[in-house]
Amino acid sequence: MADLNQLPDELQLATAQHVKYIQSLDTRKDEYDYWLTEHLRLNGLYWGLTALHLLRHPDALPREGTIDFVLSCQHESGGFGAAPGHDAHMLYTVSAVQILALVDAFDELEKRGTGKLKVAQFMARLQDREKGTFAGDEWGEEDTRFLYGALNALSLLDMLHLVDVEKAVNHVVACANFDGGYGVNPGDESHSGQIFTCVAALTIAKRQDLIDKDRLAGWLSERQLPNGGLNGRPEKQEDVCYSWWVLSSLSMIGRAHWIDREKLIGFILRSQDIENGGISDRPGNMVDVWHTLFGLTGLSLLGYAGLDDIDPVYCLPKSTVNRVLGKSM
Amino acid sequence: MYPSYSIPEVALELEYRPYFINTIKSNMASHGIARTIRGRTDQQRLQDLEKIKIYRDLESQVRSRAALGNYDLALFNLTTKLLGLNPEYHTIWNVRRRCLLSGLLPSPLDEPPSLNAPASQAQSSNAPSLNSDGSVFQSELTFTIPLLLKFPKSYCIWSFRKWVLSQAILRLQAPIAREIWESELGLVSKMITRDSRNFHAWGYRRFVVAKLESHELQGKSMAETEFTYTTNAIERNLSNFSAWHNRSQLIPRLLNERGADDKMRAAFFDRELNNVREALDVGPEDQSLWSYHSFLISHLVDHRGRQTIVPALTLPERTAYLRREVDEIKDLLEDYPNIKWIYMGLLECSLGLERLGYEVDRSSSSFHGSETWLLKVRALDPMRAGRWIDMERDMKRVEVRQGTLM
Amino acid sequence: MESLSAETWDTAICGTGLSQSLLALALSRSKKRILHLDANDFYGEHEAALSLQEADAWAQAHAGGGATHHLDNQLAEGENADEDVTSDKDKLSVAPKLSGKKSTIFxxxxxxxxxxxxxxxxxxxxxYSLALAPQIIHTKSKLLSQLVSSKAYRQVExxxxxxxxxxxxxxAVSGTRLARIPSSREDVFSAQSIPARSKRTLMKFLKFVIDYDSDEQKPIWQGSADKPLSEFLVDHFKLDDRLRDFIIALTLTLDGKVTVRHGLTTIHRHLTSIGLFGPGFCAVYPKWGGISEIAQVGCRAGAVGGSTYMLDTPASIDEAGNGGDISIKLSDEVSIRTTTLISSQQIRSTTSQxxxxxxxxxxxxxxxxxxxxxxxxxxxxxxxxxxxxxxxxxxxxxxxxxxxxxxxxxxxxxxxxxxxxxxxxxxxxxxxxxxxxxxxxxxxxxxxxxxxxxxxxxxxxxxxATSSRQSLVTSQGDATVFEFPSPSLGLAFDDESLDAVKEAWKIVMKDEALDNSFMKFEDREGMDDDDDVYD
The missing domain is CATH 3.30.519.10 (Guanine Nucleotide Dissociation Inhibitor, domain 2)
Incomplete structure (x- = not known):
């Protein structure tokens, strides 16, 4: 591979190729990997669709087909699986709600699904009412990712009252570390991904006052490496996906200007596959829809031209969040 | 046996295993894999189709059997095959759990564990050979090891392992369950040796230790041995932020359990501070070291409502500590003149002194205060200019609102 | 024996030293007709590993000047006596021997x-298996990556x-006379015997070496590139005697006068090799006799690929040969013909250390x-x-x-x-x-x-000693004779010797030689990677 850090300055966002790449994802049924990753299908749809909205091609995937597929993943319990026949899980349920929010189809839940309430109850039941934590499913794995997911989807559904938000907030606070960051569980080291979930959860709960903002932002800003990319923890490699976890956290607490904007833009653009579309974890590597979305959300937070604004709390276009939450534009 | 080294094994260990937040993503997809020309040969295409057929046949067998609700040994064996092909398939792990619960595991203990209870009670209706001696738990744990070595950051596998272990507590006499849990420490050490920063493994270690310490497993505190474990991990790799972090988590409990009085606490604090400063001698650019240094400094200045290591230090003692730190860190500048982190350390200590109300002679020619160090930091770190500008603005306010660092 | 001389060989390789054996490996999938000979009854030539019995016999054969010719005594007496060795080549024997027993290298x-x-x-x-020229192989060495890409590594432990x-x-400080050289930050950190200040100077130097070739660091040393490293360490880094000894030792140089340029290169290789294959170590050594083991693996690949192997077969160029081919005499009865002849130089160079x-x-x-x-x-x-x-x-x-x-x-x-x-x-x-x-x-x-x-x-x-350091290439009509240089005297494997292997490979392959296919093979059948297992 040629040294991709040396690409020309005039590097542009390859919008048309990215759209084509995302459209092609569901046509690869003759590839073994397509089947090995079926447990990510619903998430993949969310990643791809959100990316298309940011790229201003919201209709590049058919709306009806999208809704049909989402509803085909729903269980009687109200929860969603990754694909038909897959067990329900918090992560898939959140993706389902986000997709339906994107295509403005909550009413389809009432018409053809179990109804909003049951979806919300599925998630609410996963809260441990003593500790405030959330499990991913009936088997009990706990993680602040699930807590955030629940608060995200429940607030979109306007059903936050079904859970004990205060207890959830207490748990997030217990995950805080001396360095201002947050870990998977109380006592675990700070990690950019987990920081995003905790800061976003506190933001949804309107409790940002509990965040040690300067210290946290200091730690987050040190995630930027000389090549412009961001890493997830000290002494680790950079990766495009942290453009989202780190930068969204900084944005939420009003410190996005604590990193070098131009350098990060350059890093993300260099990670594109200019010919075939898609963005990879770092320049020269294989692309996938996950890094494609988080490269684009990163660019969007940086105000890169030609992209719609992303909401740093919900990881949905701002216009979607405003519509759903009834805010004025 | 002599461990000879073969190249491919080694290469595997070097592979970058990334972190996925939003989901249980397969690392078969794309992290850290060089971009190659897309497009397969006809032969590869045919091979793929063959693989897909085998995989989907297996999958549909599992599904149709599970749909009948018949979670028997045959279905269990099918999950073994399918998970071997795709250990990220969360639903299949659930099928496996259901199989185990439908008779493959020994029955739950009816009474809380008691030392006087008979060691084994063959009660299981279904699989007498896999009974209360814990062998089924062992075989489940053994099953996941090769998968874990291949997918060290797979949420599914770690979580299945936790579930099996929690079942062991419910279904085995405490001494037997404890043995199973104890051997987990061996596995987790191995995983940490392979990747000293695998946060799944570190989190799992804390989880296992907490259980081993708990009443359920008739345990007692392991703070001392765990503390030693972090010392060893740090001596192997000073940049092991995960180990430094765990160390910081253990200290308050360690001191309480030692019944440390004020003098012992101060001595402990001194030793930690000296230790990290010696590490800074050889690693002045290392964020892990500075972070731990900062952790210690915060116990002098601002422990944020947490239990401090050294509650009895007087104000003059605390300022004396900080002044010594300033001198020691300044000494690093002689050998390492242009390292931002050193100036950030000085900035932090100076801000700490100011916060403690320490009066400096600003008219002295040798005066260096937080402003001086901030200027250097700004000059050396243009990437974070926004942060340094904000900090300067905050420092200029009449009431010096104490900024915090690192 | 008749089949040997029936057709013209594409290449005859004489000697089974590492270079020739790597060439055999490189050619093992080429479908070329290859005859690979060695005058010795063991593999490895100058890099062989010998049993005690073989060592005894070998020592006897190399007791004087190695080769039993008249220059021996003069050579042993003074340094200037070397000068006529190469020019006397022709006197050594009428027909030049192509490998093995007549070497003056030892x-x-x-x-x-x-x-x-x-x-x-x-x-x-x-x-016992005593290596004649043992070398450690740094994990960064191209030799290892070539063994991986050619899949030959599977046969080496x-x-x-x-x-x-x-x-x-x-x-007397540490009570031991053998001090371990700290070569990582963690080593330096836990080295009790080094004072804090020295630790910093040592770290500064180690960090400098890691990217000594960057634009930022070059100006520090380029001015003194050809000066002795030991002076540079004192002048620029203020290392004390003990640390200087540590650093110089890492260069593995035998004259103690290593230059800054060469020293930095080798220390860089050492440091950047650490941890590449696993924690702590910088180099590997093949089990059962080091480099000779790799030579054998190369020959084995050649044999699997269809080449013909003959040990204990002295050969010499038959001057009476004619036409475009080279004629090689294997014995009084048998001569063979080849379009390329590959051998290694057996005569110590006048300038050799x-x-x-x-x-x-x-x-x-x-x-x-x-x-x-x-x-x-x-x-x-x-x-x-x-x-x-x-x-x-x-x-x-x-x-x-x-x-x-x-x-x-x-x-x-x-x-x-x-x-x-x-x-x-x-x-x-x-x-x-x-x-x-x-x-x-x-x-x-x-x-x-x-x-x-x-x-x-x-x-x-x-x-x-060594032969001349260049490969010798001569043409005889359409035929080519290629002679590898003898092994370097270094204690660590020197990647430069791989260039000659590629050079020879190109000569044999002619226009079939595609640069990016050199030493790159798929596994042979039955040697699949640990693919997913279906049953």
Whole structure:
């Protein structure tokens, strides 16, 4: 591979190729990997669709087909699986709600699904009412990712009252570390991904006052490496996906200007596959829809031209969040 | 046996295993894999189709059997095959759990564990050979090891392992369950040796230790041995932020359990501070070291409502500590003149002194205060200019609102 | 034998040294008709690993000047006597020998055996495998990546090279005379005997070396690139004597006068090799005799690929040959024809340095030298001990300005039975035949410094020089003769020798030689990777 850090300055966002790449994802049924990753299908749809909205091609995937597929993943319990026949899980349920929010189809839940309430109850039941934590499913794995997911989807559904938000907030606070960051569980080291979930959860709960903002932002800003990319923890490699976890956290607490904007833009653009579309974890590597979305959300937070604004709390276009939450534009 | 080294094994260990937040993503997809020309040969295409057929046949067998609700040994064996092909398939792990619960595991203990209870009670209706001696738990744990070595950051596998272990507590006499849990420490050490920063493994270690310490497993505190474990991990790799972090988590409990009085606490604090400063001698650019240094400094200045290591230090003692730190860190500048982190350390200590109300002679020619160090930091770190500008603005306010660092 | 001469061979390779054997590997999928010969009845040529019996015979053959010709005595007497060697080539024999027994690369060999060797534990001769030119292979070496891409690595068992020690006769501080060289930050951090200030200067230097070739660092050293490294270390980095000895030892150079440029290159290689294959170690050593093992693997690949192998087959160019081919005489009855002839140079160059080697079998495992380097690291099988110039006690002043290196091999190398070790000592040959005394002294000193007792059971001493450092290519009509240079005298494998292999490969392959296909093969059938298993 040629040294991709040396690409020309005039590097542009390859919008048309990215759209084509995302459209092609569901046509690869003759590839073994397509089947090995079926447990990510619903998430993949969310990643791809959100990316298309940011790229201003919201209709590049058919709306009806999208809704049909989402509803085909729903269980009687109200929860969603990754694909038909897959067990329900918090992560898939959140993706389902986000997709339906994107295509403005909550009413389809009432018409053809179990109804909003049951979806919300599925998630609410996963809260441990003593500790405030959330499990991913009936088997009990706990993680602040699930807590955030629940608060995200429940607030979109306007059903936050079904859970004990205060207890959830207490748990997030217990995950805080001396360095201002947050870990998977109380006592675990700070990690950019987990920081995003905790800061976003506190933001949804309107409790940002509990965040040690300067210290946290200091730690987050040190995630930027000389090549412009961001890493997830000290002494680790950079990766495009942290453009989202780190930068969204900084944005939420009003410190996005604590990193070098131009350098990060350059890093993300260099990670594109200019010919075939898609963005990879770092320049020269294989692309996938996950890094494609988080490269684009990163660019969007940086105000890169030609992209719609992303909401740093919900990881949905701002216009979607405003519509759903009834805010004025 | 002599461990000879073969190249491919080694290469595997070097592979970058990334972190996925939003989901249980397969690392078969794309992290850290060089971009190659897309497009397969006809032969590869045919091979793929063959693989897909085998995989989907297996999958549909599992599904149709599970749909009948018949979670028997045959279905269990099918999950073994399918998970071997795709250990990220969360639903299949659930099928496996259901199989185990439908008779493959020994029955739950009816009474809380008691030392006087008979060691084994063959009660299981279904699989007498896999009974209360814990062998089924062992075989489940053994099953996941090769998968874990291949997918060290797979949420599914770690979580299945936790579930099996929690079942062991419910279904085995405490001494037997404890043995199973104890051997987990061996596995987790191995995983940490392979990747000293695998946060799944570190989190799992804390989880296992907490259980081993708990009443359920008739345990007692392991703070001392765990503390030693972090010392060893740090001596192997000073940049092991995960180990430094765990160390910081253990200290308050360690001191309480030692019944440390004020003098012992101060001595402990001194030793930690000296230790990290010696590490800074050889690693002045290392964020892990500075972070731990900062952790210690915060116990002098601002422990944020947490239990401090050294509650009895007087104000003059605390300022004396900080002044010594300033001198020691300044000494690093002689050998390492242009390292931002050193100036950030000085900035932090100076801000700490100011916060403690320490009066400096600003008219002295040798005066260096937080402003001086901030200027250097700004000059050396243009990437974070926004942060340094904000900090300067905050420092200029009449009431010096104490900024915090690192 | 008739089938040998029936058709013209695409290439005849003479000698099974590493270069020729790697060439055999490179050609093993080429469908070329290849005849691979060696005059010896063992593989490896100058890099062979010998049983004691073979070593005895070999020492006898190389007792004088190695080759039994009239120049021997003159050569041993003075340095200037070398000058006519190459020009006398033609006198050596009417038909130039193409490999093996007539080499002048080695000379002055002799063997010593403990009078009660067997009673002291010396085992049967085949229990030993003594490497003539042992080299460690840095994990960064291109040799390893070529073995991987050619899939030949599967047949080699690699062992870790462990600690590097420096001997000091005066170091009373730590109570030990063998100090381990700290080469990572963690080593430096936990080295009790180094004061804090020295730790910083050492770290500064180590960090500098890691990217010494960057635009930022180049100006620091380029001005003194050809000056001695030892001065540079003192002038620019203020290293004390002890740290300087540490750093110089890492270069593994035998004259103690390594230049800044060369020194930085080798230390860089050392440091950046650490941890590449696993925690703690920087180099590997192939089990069962080092480089010779790789030579055998190369030949095996050649044989699997259809080449014809003949050991114990001396060959010479038949001057009476005609036409576009080269005719090679294998015996009085058999001559073969080939379009390319590959061999290695057997004649020491007039300008060659000479090194003295002492290989010793010791009846102790010397356990204290083989500590594990880091958790999760393999147990090392090779340890390096450097004796800096002037460190050996001597009353004759001999060798006081020349460093000595000892590679200590544990029985895990398969080179000796368990409970014993093989020590390979090397230094620059010094006048008046005193090198063997210095090496003996180093060996005794080493055994005294290790807290373990051991008797020397067997010793093999010899001197090694090199041919010219270039490959020699000559044309005879349409045919080409290519001669590899003899192995380098370095203690670590030198990647430059791989260039000659590629050069030879291109000559044989002609226009089929595609640069990016060199040494890149798929696994042969039945050797699949650990693919997903279906049943």
């Amino acid at each position: 000379r002055n060999a002799h063997v010593w055996k403990h009078p009660n060797a067997e009673a002291q534990g010396l085992s049967f001769p085949r229990a 690699f062992l870790a090279v462990g600690s590097f020690f420096v001997y000091s006769s005066t170091d 000479s090194i003295s080697r002492l290989v010793a079998v010791v009846n102790s495992p010397l356990q204290p030298l083989f500590g594990v380097l880091a958790e999760g690291a393999p147990l090392p099988a090779v340890t390096v001990v450097a004796f800096p110039p002037g460190s050996l006690l001597n009353n004759t002043q001999l060798g006081s300005n020349t460093p000595v290196y000892a590679f200590v091999h544990s029985s895990e190398t398969g080179e000796c039975p368990s409970g014993q070790s093989v020590v390979y000592l090397t230094m620059q040959t010094i006048p008046l035949s005193s090198a063997s005394e210095v090496l003996d002294m180093a060996l005794t000193t080493l055994l005294q410094a290790v807290p373990a007792t051991g008797e020397i059971l067997y010793k093999l001493y010899y001197e090694q």
